[in-house]
Amino acid sequence: MQFALMIYHTPEEFAMRTKDYDDPHLGAWRAYYKALVGARVYVGGEALEVPETGTTVRLREGKHRVQDGPYADTKEQLAGFIILEVPSVDAALEWAARCPGASIGAVEVRPLAPEAKRRGFTG
Amino acid sequence: MNGIKREDTHRTIERVARESYGRLVAYLSAHTHDVAAAEDAFGNALVSALASWPRDGVPENPEAWLLTAARHSLIDVIRHQRVVLESEPTLVLLKENVAEAPLLTEFPDERLKLLFVCAHPAIDPAMHTPLMLQTVLGLDAARIAQAFLIAPKTMGQRLFRAKTKIRSGGIPFEIPQERDLPERLEAVLEAIYAAFGIGWDDMDGADQRGRDLAEEAIWLARVLLQLMPGEAEIQGLLALMLHCEARRPARRAPDGRYVPLSAQDPKQWSLPLIEEAERHLAEAFKHGRAGRFQLEAAIQSAHAERARTGRIDWKAIAWFYEQLNRLAPTIGRRTGYAAALAEANGAEQGLAVLDAIDQDAVSNYQPYWAVRAHLLQLLSKGPEAQHAYDRAIGLAEDPALREFLIQKRG
Numbered sequence: 001m002q003f004a005l006m007i008y009h010t011p012e013e014f015a016m017r018t019k020d021y022d023d024p025h026l027g028a029w030r031a032y033y034k035a036l037v038g039a040r041v042y043v044g045g046e047a048l049e050v051p052e053t054g055t056t057v058r059l060r061e062g063k064h065r066v067q068d069g070p071y072a073d074t075k076e077q078l079a080g081f082i083i084l085e086v087p088s089v090d091a092a093l094e095w096a097a098r099c100p101g102a103s104i105g106a107v108e109v110r111p112l113a114p115e116a117k118r119r120g121f122t123g
Numbered sequence: 124m125n126g127i128k129r130e131d132t133h134r135t136i137e138r139v140a141r142e143s144y145g146r147l148v149a150y151l152s153a154h155t156h157d158v159a160a161a162e163d164a165f166g167n168a169l170v171s172a173l174a175s176w177p178r179d180g181v182p183e184n185p186e187a188w189l190l191t192a193a194r195h196s197l198i199d200v201i202r203h204q205r206v207v208l209e210s211e212p213t214l215v216l217l218k219e220n221v222a223e224a225p226l227l228t229e230f231p232d233e234r235l236k237l238l239f240v241c242a243h244p245a246i247d248p249a250m251h252t253p254l255m256l257q258t259v260l261g262l263d264a265a266r267i268a269q270a271f272l273i274a275p276k277t278m279g280q281r282l283f284r285a286k287t288k289i290r291s292g293g294i295p296f297e298i299p300q301e302r303d304l305p306e307r308l309e310a311v312l313e314a315i316y317a318a319f320g321i322g323w324d325d326m327d328g329a330d331q332r333g334r335d336l337a338e339e340a341i342w343l344a345r346v347l348l349q350l351m352p353g354e355a356e357i358q359g360l361l362a363l364m365l366h367c368e369a370r371r372p373a374r375r376a377p378d379g380r381y382v383p384l385s386a387q388d389p390k391q392w393s394l395p396l397i398e399e400a401e402r403h404l405a406e407a408f409k410h411g412r413a414g415r416f417q418l419e420a421a422i423q424s425a426h427a428e429r430a431r432t433g434r435i436d437w438k439a440i441a442w443f444y445e446q447l448n449r450l451a452p453t454i455g456r457r458t459g460y461a462a463a464l465a466e467a468n469g470a471e472q473g474l475a476v477l478d479a480i481d482q483d484a485v486s487n488y489q490p491y492w493a494v495r496a497h498l499l500q501l502l503s504k505g506p507e508a509q510h511a512y513d514r515a516i517g518l519a520e521d522p523a524l525r526e527f528l529i530q531k532r533g
Contacts, residue, residue: 024526024529024530027516027529027532028516028517028525028529030513031512031513031514031515031516031517031525031529032516032517033517034510034513034514034517035513035514035516035517035518036517038486038514038517039486039487040486089274089277090272090273093272093273093274094272094487097272097520098517098518098519098520100522100525103522
């Protein structure tokens, strides 16, 4: 079963990204990635740029509404995602608990929509 | 005045509820096999108590009062389900009981049967511990879910399914026969130890959940020992948990840093807990049947010796691990053996033990990578050590432990 770990960061965590390569916080992320790959559960994933770089678009009454900034105005913002292939939600939650992002921000675990349904969406 | 009195009464109800929960739920469900209904009935009895005790005063025997109220509630519940024919005899039985002894002050303690039901082989082993925590200790599903890292709704559903199985699956409410007893008792002990393990791992969390769970586990073991006095493995388990509990204050530096066992200051260990653990272990050994928990307790006892002698007998620890592996090898025991052997005979021998473990089995097992990294570092195998440290760091859940390993990796 595939699950998405959606990682939400606090502003403090986003700020840590500018630190040196040797910073322990970044080291924890690299180690986490290696553990995922080592356990052969890693399918894919990406980190997102800081939320201030986002732009939100809506179409209302035929008009574009373009808004500077992220979709939701909350303290914790989506910072990236990881797709895992694991046997059950229990295993996915275990990996979420090990995620360095879980100890400051939050990690949401959500199953990917089943294969057939996804094909329906994408044609 | 009244406000203070009411507060006192509420506190009394809370205390009685905690102390009586398992006894009453076990007693009420021993006949019906319906644990969920017994829990509901107990809940209703508590609601009644909250309404009447502050008004009329706390009854002389609060537990008997609760039992009577819970029984009445249970009869009501069963009446509502009258369509279920098989409930009829139960209803008659309960009615008779109520008529006979409206203020029963003494009733048999059925908690032991309930513990064996919770850890019955027909029930999913993953649910043994959650079931015990709920039915014997009265912890709610949300709290159990937190400790087990499961969504509260999912835990609620799983508990519900397990209770349905208890009710309809023909699981007997009885103490297993001599022939099955060792195996069945081990399942009960495993479940209690699992609760302790969760409490132990999570003690570093921001909240109290882990610590509470470890205390609940020790309490369960004490109850079990009281019900089956002189069982060597129960004493072994209790000794094991008390030894670990004794070191709780030493596991963190004042600034929250992780302190490994070998670097802990023995002066911070709790001497009364260690003494109690040693007492239980000595009594357990008298039976001459060293089971799994006695061996694990013996390992902890050897570590505790450092408080007295200033040194650790690693050869003895390695020997205890060897015996454990002889009983049944697990990744944890083999990793423990490797660590002890490395201390006793040098890092190379420890590493050889680790190398012999199947790599697929350890891809998720953090302690293996932590020990491996440490041994490789001792042997000056830089790049390999780095890789192992990365795996250990990536698999660590506790931020303080992660930090510690990052420092060690350098």
